[in-house]
Amino acid sequence: xxxxxxxxxxxxxxxxxxxxxxxxxxxxxxxxxxxxxxxxxxxxxxxxxxxxxxxxxxxxxxxxxxxxxxxxxxxxxxxxxxxxxxxxxxxxxxxxxxxxxxxxxxxxxxxxxxxxxxxxxxxxxxxxxxxxxxxxxxxxxxxxxxxxxxxxxxxxxxxxxxxxxxxxxxxxxxxxxxxxxxxxxxxxxxxxxxxxxxxxxxxxxxxxxxxxxxxxxxxxxxxxxxx
Amino acid sequence: xxxxxxxxxxxxxxxxxxxxxxxxxxxxxxxxxxxxxxxxxxxxxxxxxxxxxxxxxxxxxxxxxxxxxxxxxxxxxxxxxxxxxxxxxxxxxxxxxxxxxxxxxxxxxxxxxxxxxxxxxxxxxxxxxxxxxxxxxxxxxxxxxxxxxxxxxxxxxxxxxxxxxxxxxxxxxxxxxxxxxxxxxxxxxxxxxxxxxxxxxxxxxxxxxxxxxxxxxxxxxxxxxxxxxxxxxxxxxxxxxxxxxxxxxxxxxxxxxxxxxxxxxxxxxxxxxxxxxxxxxxxxxxxxxxxxxxxxxx
Numbered sequence: 001x002x003x004x005x006x007x008x009x010x011x012x013x014x015x016x017x018x019x020x021x022x023x024x025x026x027x028x029x030x031x032x033x034x035x036x037x038x039x040x041x042x043x044x045x046x047x048x049x050x051x052x053x054x055x056x057x058x059x060x061x062x063x064x065x066x067x068x069x070x071x072x073x074x075x076x077x078x079x080x081x082x083x084x085x086x087x088x089x090x091x092x093x094x095x096x097x098x099x100x101x102x103x104x105x106x107x108x109x110x111x112x113x114x115x116x117x118x119x120x121x122x123x124x125x126x127x128x129x130x131x132x133x134x135x136x137x138x139x140x141x142x143x144x145x146x147x148x149x150x151x152x153x154x155x156x157x158x159x160x161x162x163x164x165x166x167x168x169x170x171x172x173x174x175x176x177x178x179x180x181x182x183x184x185x186x187x188x189x190x191x192x193x194x195x196x197x198x199x200x201x202x203x204x205x206x207x208x209x210x211x212x213x214x215x216x217x218x219x220x221x222x223x224x225x226x227x
Numbered sequence: 228x229x230x231x232x233x234x235x236x237x238x239x240x241x242x243x244x245x246x247x248x249x250x251x252x253x254x255x256x257x258x259x260x261x262x263x264x265x266x267x268x269x270x271x272x273x274x275x276x277x278x279x280x281x282x283x284x285x286x287x288x289x290x291x292x293x294x295x296x297x298x299x300x301x302x303x304x305x306x307x308x309x310x311x312x313x314x315x316x317x318x319x320x321x322x323x324x325x326x327x328x329x330x331x332x333x334x335x336x337x338x339x340x341x342x343x344x345x346x347x348x349x350x351x352x353x354x355x356x357x358x359x360x361x362x363x364x365x366x367x368x369x370x371x372x373x374x375x376x377x378x379x380x381x382x383x384x385x386x387x388x389x390x391x392x393x394x395x396x397x398x399x400x401x402x403x404x405x406x407x408x409x410x411x412x413x414x415x416x417x418x419x420x421x422x423x424x425x426x427x428x429x430x431x432x433x434x435x436x437x438x439x440x441x442x443x444x445x446x447x448x449x450x451x452x453x454x455x456x457x458x459x460x461x462x463x464x465x466x467x468x469x470x471x472x473x474x475x476x477x478x479x480x481x482x483x484x485x486x487x488x489x490x491x492x493x494x495x496x497x498x499x500x501x502x503x504x505x506x507x508x509x510x511x512x513x514x515x516x517x518x519x520x521x522x523x524x525x
Contacts (some may be wrong), residue, residue, distance in 0.1 A: 050228060065339070069339050070340050071340065084340075085339070085340035087336075087339045087340055087341070088336055088339065088340060088341035088342065089340075089342070096512065104505070170323070170326065170328075170336045171326050171327075171328065171342055172326050172341065172342065172343075173296070173324035173325060174324050175296075175342070177326075185327070187450065188301070188304070188327070188444070188446045188447055188450060189304055189327070190446075190448065190449075190453070190472070
């Protein structure tokens with residue numbers, strides 16, 4: 001009980017893994033669309049995408065609680081869809097985490113696509129490549145540093161998320177107690193040393209992740225602007 | 228899929244052609260790396276996409292041998308390790324998983340479907356709420372009676388120099404000292420309601436503007452004094468009975484507030500181990516430990 005438990009690390013990494021994995025394809029597609037679209041609603045959509053970045057996590061947590069609560073119609077739909085209520089479960093945490101992280105994936109992807117000259121794509125089309133082939137052979141190698149930056153941002157940000165996780169997850173050991181919640185919990189239990197170890201591990205990991213993005217960026221030459 | 232495979236294993240001359248097309252030669256290892264990663268991500272997403280959610284549903288309790296999830300009022304934090312030490316020694320069961328918060332907050336979480344199996348609250352109304360929603364298996368069992376203590380920084384660190392009592396607190400405030408007083412939030416923490424009643428009885432309610440700090444729960448109220456954010460806190464006696472912290476403690480007259488009574492209830496999702504713990508919590512050996520931490524028999 002008073003020793004350093006690994007379970008918050010496992011919960012945190014599981015959450016970060018699923019958030020990144022599920023968000024990456026959607027974010028790539030959406031960021032690409034946003035970068036090239038001429039749609040008039042673009043400023044509106046961009047603002048909506050950025051909203052989770054500026055809103056306090058408690059606001060997002062409040063709405064998610066309201067939406068997922070088993071007493072509400074939407075909550076009953078969610079319960080049917082996932083086979084159990086979403087609040088205070090790991091699945092609910094993943095859903096919440098996906099929403100909170102939308103700006104962290106869409107923004108770098110939009111920047112990455114925006115930074116790629118349109119002529120490159122046109123040249124690929126002229127050379128007879130299909131849209132899919134162009135994406136695979138031409139676009140991906142160009143935006144690769146952007147993808148890495150986005151994935152690392154989402155992963156590290158999920159590890160650090162606190163407000164939404166506490167509201168939607170509720171600090172349940174082994175299920176929704178992430179590292180950041182464990183730090184809060186240890187401080188409340190006057191176990192400052194344990195809180196210190198958890199905090200230090202987060203600092204080191206986040207530093208390593210950011211360093212990885214920077215180093216990869218330098219190597220491929222043009223990634224700094226996405227990170 | 229075939230196309231994907233073809234693209235992945237494309238011949239080298241196609242690559243050279245492409246490099247020529249876009250005029251931006253790329254280091255080969257990087258390209259292989261990103262393709263490998265992408266393929267990995269795609270494959271994992273396809274194979275695990277659906278099963279991910281079903282795989283993690285195994286955390287559901289039910290009658291398995293998994294350790295039970297217990298929801299506990301924050302005032303139980305200090306005595307819980309000692310209680311569990313005795314419990315595990317006598318029963319050989321595994322250590323329950325715990326969540327500490329204010330009783331009101333925990334009952335809200337249980338109402339919303341949190342997977343707890345046993346609930347120890349610091350009041351009856353929190354349990355009545357979940358009982359009315361049909362989330363309990365047993366009627367509430369009266370576990371123990373708790374009291375309040377006044378906690379302040381050690382005398383050598385405080386500006387007033389003596390042990391603070393409710394009487395000296397009144398004098399200090401009346402003579403214009405601006406003190407910060409932390410109590411558990413009365414809106415959802417039972418010990419906070421009692422603390423407010425004790426302040427009312429001492430003629431100190433409402434406190435001067437800017438004096439009151441509402442802590443999220445009992446434990447955080449104490450934390451505020453330890454961190455120096457508050458001068459004084461009113462907290463459950465359990466939290467400061469067998470402490471090793473550098474604080475001064477004085478008891479508050481139990482007649483000045485309504486008694487805080489801890490209740491125990493088995494929740495609808497309780498498994499075998501939770502039932503075992505429920506029975507042990509009602510035993511005399513559990514009561515003996517609770518008494519060591521300043522709780523009294525109901």
